[in-house]
Amino acid sequence: MKSMLLRLLAGFCLTLLFLGGCGLGSSSKQDILTRAEECKTKEDLQKALGKPSRVESVEVMTGLEPPEEIGKDIATGKPLVIRRPILEPQERWWYKASDGEVLFIISNGKITIRG
Numbered sequence: 001m002k003s004m005l006l007r008l009l010a011g012f013c014l015t016l017l018f019l020g021g022c023g024l025g026s027s028s029k030q031d032i033l034t035r036a037e038e039c040k041t042k043e044d045l046q047k048a049l050g051k052p053s054r055v056e057s058v059e060v061m062t063g064l065e066p067p068e069e070i071g072k073d074i075a076t077g078k079p080l081v082i083r084r085p086i087l088e089p090q091e092r093w094w095y096k097a098s099d100g101e102v103l104f105i106i107s108n109g110k111i112t113i114r115g
Helices: 002-021 029-035 042-049
Strands: 054-064 068-072 079-082 085-097 100-107 110-114
Touching (some): 042 100, 042 110
Antiparallel strands (some): 085 100, 100 110
16 A cells, blocks of 8 residues: 555656656746747737736837927917827737746737847
């Protein structure tokens, strides 16, 4: 009975060691970047790495619209001009790694920065 229990315990330990060696644990930052190397879009990234651990959506200023006259200065009569910002949606996807986090910045559905 004891020998059977020892064999079962040894088999369990070997199985855990084997699974750990197969990379089923947490990936390193380099592993994540390597798997995402060929990805161009956020759909590709999600297929390669799965769901991110954290997502943040922001709007980023990418430039200014052409000047627009909004009136005249009462004192000088000179035109008052305004330039409105051009805002572009951007997503930041974080993936947890065994040695930190990896950030992917996505603009217009395309990966722009990895790191």
